[in-house]
Amino acid sequence: MQFKLPELGEGVHEGELVKWKVKAGEQVKYDQSLCEIMTDKATVEIPSAFQGKVAELHVKEGDVVHVGQLMLSFEGAAAAAASAGGSQAQAPAPAAHGAPAASKSAASAPVAAKPSGNGQLAGAHAPAGASAHPAALDSNPATRVLAAPSTRRAAREMGVDLTSVQGSGPHGRVMREDLGRSGGGGSAPAAARAPSTAQRPALPQGGEERVAFRGLRKKIAEKMRQSKDHAAHFTYVEECDISNLVALRSQAKEMGAKQNIKVTYLPFIMKAMVAALKQYPILNSSLDEEKQEIVYKHYFNIALSVQTDDGLMAPVIKGVEHKSILELAQDIQAVVERARNKKLTMDDLTGGTITLTNAGTIGGLFATPVINYPEVAILGFNKIFRKPVVKKVDGKETIAIADWTYFSLSLDHRVVDGAIGAEFMNLFIQYIENPALLVMA
Amino acid sequence: MANTSQQADVVVLGAGPAGYVSAIRLAQLGKKVTVVERGDIGGVCLNVGCIPSKALIYAGTMFEKLSHAKDIGIEVSGAKVNMPKLIEWKGTVVKKLTGGVSGLLKANGCAVIAGEAKFTGPKTLEVKGKDGTVNLSFSQCVIATGSRPAKLPGFDVDQKRILDSTGALSQTEIPKTMLCIGGGYIGLELGTFYAKIGTEVTVVEAGPGLLGGVDPDLSKVVQKRLEKMGVKLKIGVGVKGQKANGKKTEVTFADGSSASYDVVLVTIGRTPNSDGLQLEKAGLKPDSKGFLTVDAQRRTSVPHIYAIGDIAGQPLLAHKGSKEGIVAAEAIAGQKTTFDVVAMPAVIFTDPEIATVGLTEAEARAKGIDVKVGLFPMVANGRALSVNEPDGFVKMIGDGKTGRLLGVHIVGAEASNLISEAALALELGAMVEDLALTVHPHPTLPETLMEAAEATLGHAIHIFQRKAHGSAGAGASARV
Numbered sequence: 002m003q004f005k006l007p008e009l010g011e012g013v014h015e016g017e018l019v020k021w022k023v024k025a026g027e028q029v030k031y032d033q034s035l036c037e038i039m040t041d042k043a044t045v046e047i048p049s050a051f052q053g054k055v056a057e058l059h060v061k062e063g064d065v066v067h068v069g070q071l072m073l074s075f076e077g078a079a080a081a082a083a084s085a086g087g088s089q090a091q092a093p094a095p096a097a098h099g100a101p102a103a104s105k106s107a108a109s110a111p112v113a114a115k116p117s118g119n120g121q122l123a124g125a126h127a128p129a130g131a132s133a134h135p136a137a138l139d140s141n142p143a144t145r146v147l148a149a150p151s152t153r154r155a156a157r158e159m160g161v162d163l164t165s166v167q168g169s170g171p172h173g174r175v176m177r178e179d180l181g182r183s184g185g186g187g188s189a190p191a192a193a194r195a196p197s198t199a200q201r202p203a204l205p206q207g208g209e210e211r212v213a214f215r216g217l218r219k220k221i222a223e224k225m226r227q228s229k230d231h232a233a234h235f236t237y238v239e240e241c242d243i244s245n246l247v248a249l250r251s252q253a254k255e256m257g258a259k260q261n262i263k264v265t266y267l268p269f270i271m272k273a274m275v276a277a278l279k280q281y282p283i284l285n286s287s288l289d290e291e292k293q294e295i296v297y298k299h300y301f302n303i304a305l306s307v308q309t310d311d312g313l314m315a316p317v318i319k320g321v322e323h324k325s326i327l328e329l330a331q332d333i334q335a336v337v338e339r340a341r342n343k344k345l346t347m348d349d350l351t352g353g354t355i356t357l358t359n360a361g362t363i364g365g366l367f368a369t370p371v372i373n374y375p376e377v378a379i380l381g382f383n384k385i386f387r388k389p390v391v392k393k394v395d396g397k398e399t400i401a402i403a404d405w406t407y408f409s410l411s412l413d414h415r416v417v418d419g420a421i422g423a424e425f426m427n428l429f430i431q432y433i434e435n436p437a438l439l440v441m442a
Numbered sequence: 443m444a445n446t447s448q449q450a451d452v453v454v455l456g457a458g459p460a461g462y463v464s465a466i467r468l469a470q471l472g473k474k475v476t477v478v479e480r481g482d483i484g485g486v487c488l489n490v491g492c493i494p495s496k497a498l499i500y501a502g503t504m505f506e507k508l509s510h511a512k513d514i515g516i517e518v519s520g521a522k523v524n525m526p527k528l529i530e531w532k533g534t535v536v537k538k539l540t541g542g543v544s545g546l547l548k549a550n551g552c553a554v555i556a557g558e559a560k561f562t563g564p565k566t567l568e569v570k571g572k573d574g575t576v577n578l579s580f581s582q583c584v585i586a587t588g589s590r591p592a593k594l595p596g597f598d599v600d601q602k603r604i605l606d607s608t609g610a611l612s613q614t615e616i617p618k619t620m621l622c623i624g625g626g627y628i629g630l631e632l633g634t635f636y637a638k639i640g641t642e643v644t645v646v647e648a649g650p651g652l653l654g655g656v657d658p659d660l661s662k663v664v665q666k667r668l669e670k671m672g673v674k675l676k677i678g679v680g681v682k683g684q685k686a687n688g689k690k691t692e693v694t695f696a697d698g699s700s701a702s703y704d705v706v707l708v709t710i711g712r713t714p715n716s717d718g719l720q721l722e723k724a725g726l727k728p729d730s731k732g733f734l735t736v737d738a739q740r741r742t743s744v745p746h747i748y749a750i751g752d753i754a755g756q757p758l759l760a761h762k763g764s765k766e767g768i769v770a771a772e773a774i775a776g777q778k779t780t781f782d783v784v785a786m787p788a789v790i791f792t793d794p795e796i797a798t799v800g801l802t803e804a805e806a807r808a809k810g811i812d813v814k815v816g817l818f819p820m821v822a823n824g825r826a827l828s829v830n831e832p833d834g835f836v837k838m839i840g841d842g843k844t845g846r847l848l849g850v851h852i853v854g855a856e857a858s859n860l861i862s863e864a865a866l867a868l869e870l871g872a873m874v875e876d877l878a879l880t881v882h883p884h885p886t887l888p889e890t891l892m893e894a895a896e897a898t899l900g901h902a903i904h905i906f907q908r909k910a911h912g913s914a915g916a917g918a919s920a921r922v
Contacts, residue, residue, distance in 0.1 A: 008745070142784055142800055142848045143811050143841050147871035150782070157778045172844065174871060 002077070004051060006070050009040055015067045016040035018060050019216040027055050029075065038066065039216050044343075053077015063215050148175040156180055160346045181335060217312045228374035231290070232413035236369035237422050241430040243385055244404040249436050257330055267305065268329035269439070270357060270382055271321050273432035275301045276442030278355065281425040284378040285354050288416050295416060304353030304373055305333065307340040314340050315373055317353040361385060367407040377416045380429075381409035408433075445575050448553075450476035452774060453567060453580040455559050455719070458485020460751025460763030461586030462543050467771035468584075469550035476578060477547060478569050480558040484540040485588055487760040490608040493539055495631055497532040498611065499791050502638035514830060523639045526614045561724040564744060582746045582774050585734065586767065587719065589712040589752035594623060596683045597708050603691045604684070605707045607632060617641050617704035621693055623681055625652040627790040629709035630664065633673060634793050643673045644703070646695065648680040653790065657802045660853040663834050664792045671793075714753045738780045739773035740766050748774065762786055785868035789858040794834045797861035800849030800868050803839055812842035814874070816898025820854040822905050823893070824885040831855030836894040840874035847874050850894070856887050863891055874898045 009016060016038040023035050034046045056074045060066050139145035146163040148156070152175055156163050161180050168175035214222075228234075250266055257264035278285045278301060286297045301322045304315040316336040318329065339345045356373040361384035370381045385406045392401040408430065412422045432438055454465040457479035468475045482489045501523075508521045547554055555578070557571025567578040591606035593599070601609035610632045618641065622633040625647030637643040645652070645668070652668075652675070653661040668675065680696035690702040714732040721728060725744045728734050733756075734742050734749040742749050748770040751763030765783060772779035787799040806813045816838040820826040826834075834854025841848055850864035867877055877895035882888050896902040 140784065141809065142868055142871075143806070143809065143844070143846060145784065145871075147846075149870045153782050154779075157780060157782075160778075172846075172873060 002051065002053075002075055003071055004035070004049070004073050004075060006038070006066050006068050006072050007047065007050070008068055009038065009045060015065055016045070017215055017219075018062055018064050018066050019044065020062055021058060022046075023049075023055050023058075023073075025055050025057055029053060029055055029077075035073070037216075039220060044217065047072075051075055051077060063213050146175055147172055149177075152177050152180065160348070181331065217314075221312050224374065225371055228372050231374055232372045232377070233415045234369075234372060234411055235414050235419065236409050236411045237419065237426060238367050238407055238409045239423075239426045239430055240405065240407050242390065242403045242434050243406045246433055246436045247385065247404040253326060253330075257327060260327070262327055262331050263334050264326065264330040265333065266382065266385075267333055267357065267359065268326045269436055270380075270433070271303050271318065271329055272326065272439050272442070273429050273436070274303065274355065274357065274380060275322050276432050276439060277425050277429040279442070280428055281421060283417050283421060284412070284425055286377055286416060287354075287375040288377065288413070289375075298354040300354065302352050302354045304356040304376070305336065306356065306358035306370075307337050309340050309343075311343075314345065314350070315353065315356060316340050316345050316349040317351065319352060355379070357382065361406065367409045369409060370411045372411055372413055377413040378422075379411045381411070383407045383409065445577070447577045447579070448476065448555075449579050450474050450553070451580070452476075452582045452584060453478060453559075453578055454552075454584045454586060455567075456485060456586035456588055456715075456751070457483045457543070457547070457554070458586060458588045458751060458763065459487045459760040460588070460767045461485065461584065462547060462767075463764040464584050464586060464750060464767030464771045465552045466546060466550050467768050468774060469552050471771060471775035471777075473771075473775065475551075476553040476555060476580070478555045478557060478559045478567070478578070480556070482540060483544045483547070483554070484536075486590075488539050488543065489536055490611055492760055494532050494536050494611045495607070495628075495635075496791060497535045498528070498635050499631060501528050501531075502635040503793070506638040523616060525616055529612060529614055532611070558718070560718070560720040561722075561726075562720070564724050565746070583724075583748070584767070584770050584774075585719070585742075585747065585749045585753055586751045586763065587715040587753050588763075589714045589758060591708065592711040592713045594681075594708045594710050597623070597681075597706065599708060603686065603689075603705060605705055607707075607709055610636075610707050613705070619690075619703045620644070620705050620707060621646060621691075621701075621703040622707045622709060624708065624710040625649070625654075625675070625677065626709060626711070627653060627792070629707065630668070631791050632707060632709065634668065634671070637668070637671050637673050638793075644676065644701070645673060646676040646679055646681060648678070648696075650678060652677065653792075653796070656790070656796060656798065657804070657837065657851050659803075659837060660796050660798070660851055663794065663853045664796065667793050667833060712752065712758055716753055738782075740770040740781060741773065757786065757788065759786070759788060783869075784871075785865040787861045787865045789861060791858065794831065794854045795857035796851075796853045797857035798849070798851045799861055799865045800847070801839055802849060802851060803837070806839050806841075806848050811848070813848075814840040814842040814898050816840070816874070816894045816896070816902070818890050818894035818897050818902060818905065820887075820890060823887060823890050825887050825889070826855060828885065829855060836860075836890045838874065838877075838891075838894040838898045840895075840898045845873045845875055847872050847877065847895075850891065852890075854887075854890070860887055860891065863888060 019037040019039045021036045023029055029035070029049050029052065031049060031052045033049045035049050036047050038045050038047055053075045054077060056076055058073045059071050066072065147168060148163055153163065155177060159180055163175055166175050166179050169179050170176045246266065246269055250264065250269060253264045282297050285301060286295050289296050300320065302317050302319045303321050304317045307314050307316060316339065318332050318336065321329065324332065336349060339349060353373065353376060355376050356379040358370045358379060359382045360368050361382055364384055367383045368381050370379045372379050383406055385404050387402055388405045389400050390403040390405065391398055408426065410422055410426055432442065451474040452468050454461045454468070454475060454477045457477050461477065462483070465475045465477045487493060505521065505523055508518050511518050555569050555571060555576055557569040557576065559567045559569045562568050565579055565581070567580070569576040569578055591608065597604050599606045599609065607628050616639055617636065620633070620636050620641045620643050622629040622643060622645045625645050629645060630652060633643045633645050651658060651661060652665055665675065676695065682694045682696055684691050684693045684706065687702045690704055691706050692700055692702045693706060694700040714728070716728040716732045716734060724747060726734060726742055726747065734753055736742055736749050736754045740748045740750050740754060750766035750770050752758045754766060766781060769779050769781045785799045787797065790796040803813060803815055817835050819835045821832040826832055831854065834852070834857070836854070837851040838847070839849040840846065847867055850861065852860050874895050877891055878899055880892065882892040893902050893904055897905065897907065900907055
């Protein structure tokens with residue numbers, strides 16, 4: 002019997018086979034992950050719609066495959082799925098688990114639909130966007146996850162598997178607020194890793210190793226090339242005294258820790274960015290080359306560069322202007338966790354208006370970040386270090402120790418001129434040096 | 443005969459409670475919708491099912507209450523049933539509702555074509571109506587063609603001597619004698635109505651008991667009432683055949699006996715309306731019983747075709763179809779939706795009414811759950827007594843380990859109006875204790891739910907439970 006590539010999502014017709022997760026001769030269970038397919042929107046795992054032994058793989062890793070193309074042949078039965086369709090098993094919709102930086106599409110992430118447990122055909126035909134996890138759809142009131150219908154609906158929309166959420170309510174009831182905390186996804190099988198720039202084990206002495214250039218690595222390459230080909234990059238760097246923010250953040254950190262929220266500098270920086278962007282909206286725009294229009298965004302969705310084992314990703318924190326520091330910290334914590342666990346949804350990866358990259362945790366004085374195209378600005382947050390500075394105390398100049406840092410701002414000069422960028426930076430730094438002003442922003 | 447072509451985003455086949463709900467939700471979600479209906483808007487439910495039968499049952503109950511009014515000090519003389527007038531009134535109820543649905547479809551911009559649809563391809567239909575043939579092309583289709591009364595070989599329905607449920611709703615004379623073949627909910631609802639207006643009713647059921655699938659504790663209460671009403675019950679007996687005997691019909695039973703009846707009502711189940719649609723042209727094949735197999739979003743094996751309501755399988759309930767209609771519409775609109783229902787309540791308008799939701803005691807035990815049962819009799823409820831309806835009880839099923847509510851089963855007055863609280867509780871994942879701790883206003887029938895919850899926990903107030911805070915014994919002692 003044959004297994005063909007199922008629908009991958011709305012408007013997606015092909016993808017690159019990044020990795021086979023089964024091999025010829027292997028026994029495969031229903032719903033087991035067969036392979037990873039990288040589309041121009043996300044990397045998806047294709048679950049098996051059959052149970053049986055893999056006879057032959059018909060495509061190679063690195064091949065571009067089309068929806069409906071023969072992927073593998075197998076011996077056994079198409080589980081539940083193949084009722085009327087004859088011998089051709091179709092897989093449930095794949096689960097999106099990661100994608101490179103921003104995509105233009107706002108298409109929702111396809112999430113795996115699994116058998117409902119009601120004895121009915123489930124998930125056989127790529128229900129785009131239905132999260133029908135068996136336990137969540139368990140019709141047995143004794144064993145199903147305790148959650149109100151509205152919470153269940155929200156979980157579906159967020160792509161959260163309820164069975165993986167720790168409920169904070171009475172009797173372990175999953176509350177609406179628990180969904181955000183869970184960071185989506187859940188108990189995914191540890192996925193095999195694609196080639197990446199992550200640390201590799203020590204190579205044998207001498208010789209070379211050739212690794213296929215594909216998957217997320219290739220996607221990053223395309224995005225970076227596209228950015229450099231289109232945007233007219235220039236980078237502006239300014240230094241600042243971040244002592245006040247260091248003090249504020251250390252207080253916030255304690256407060257957050259009581260609620261299990263890790264408060265980093267990023268929420269404050271995001272808030273300062275929004276405050277300054279409101280004065281310099283051109284930095285929160287994009288250039289629509291096709292229509293020859295500059296698109297000003299009246300919302301502030303800040304993409305955040307996250308280094309994962311597979312490579313760089315840029316999930317988006319949405320509606321930054323509406324969120325408190327603690328809410329932002331919570332969102333950032335969740336999204337970073339999702340990125341590292343390959344659980345990002347299409348929603349996480351789309352809709353950014355500007356990007357924040359944080360290289361400071363590793364080191365370096367400052368970087369010249371590459372714009373997350375088609376955005377027009379990216380702000381680099383670099384390391385914080387202590388250094389002696391000249392300060393005026395009671396009108397007298399004196400040497401003091403300050404927490405110091407550099408911010409680098411790469412801009413697309415086609416849209417944003419240097420002077421505007423510099424003015425934005427000045428205002429932004431004013432907020433960073435005097436974070437108390439953020440309450441006025 | 444005109445022959446025209448039309449195009450729609452979504453075609454909904456059938457304007458019953460599944461189809462019209464789906465059509466309206468699709469229109470709300472911005473789809474261009476065409477509804478095809480071969481009969482009347484509203485389907486079986488509004489025209490020849492739920493609604494007209496409830497109108498008749500209401501009338502029958504009122505007549506019966508008048509006949510017993512002297513027990514509570516009201517003397518009525520000369521009460522009689524004017525059958526043509528009753529059927530006419532029933533018609534006005536139906537008309538009001540179907541007119542309302544037509545208006546809603548129109549207001550939402552749904553086009554309606556009257557005619558019989560057949561698939562001519564995966565994305566095309568041919569609709570034959572009075573005014574000609576319409577060739578309809580669509581991007582997506584929702585099949586909601588419902589079901590019809592199942593046929594019993596040898597008992598051809600003529601709606602005069604041999605009736606199905608449709609015919610039983612339009613009789614203009616009160617038959618002296620009636621045989622109901624099939625002791626399921628349709629047969630018992632209609633049989634009870636006729637018994638109340640004076641017909642001598644016999645119910646024959648081939649299975650081991652009335653109302654198969656319902657907790658026998660509940661059906662027993664209904665059976666007792668039927669017997670008290672003078673309905674003859676032949677349980678575990680099949681029918682062999684029939685022949686005309688003058689104006690009457692002589693029916694022979696599997697036990698060798700035979701008897702003649704003015705009318706014979708056949709209610710042995712329902713058959714899905716999947717034949718005649720040329721489903722094979724769309725690439726669809728119903729199962730051996732004629733139902734279409736669907737996924738959690740009610741999508742068939744052909745991804746752009748959905749099936750909802752009776753044609754999508756058990757349970758054949760209007761509200762199940764409506765829910766599926768909404769799920770399918772949302773799926774078509776690309777929303778992340780799924781048929782995520784814990785509690786699918788069912789109501790039966792027998793006397794007294796039965797309403798159930800969630801696991802039965804037997805189902806819960808079969809799952810190996812540490813089952814706690816609480817019973818609270820209607821006779822211990824002030825309101826039930828003061829409306830002269832002391833029969834029945836509420837039976838609550840809880841999980842002894844986790845305290846979760848698993849099921850509620852009610853037999854008694856207004857059971858149909860009591861069950862929604864239990865459905866909400868189950869859907870929200872309530873503990874049995876949550877029901878017990880919720881203040882219920884006095885004097886009302888819903889207090890029985892609170893008390894049944896208390897009984898499940900072993901400490902009902904208005905019945906004596908020997909084993910307070912007890913475990914397995916609580917339910918049993920509540921039965922005393």
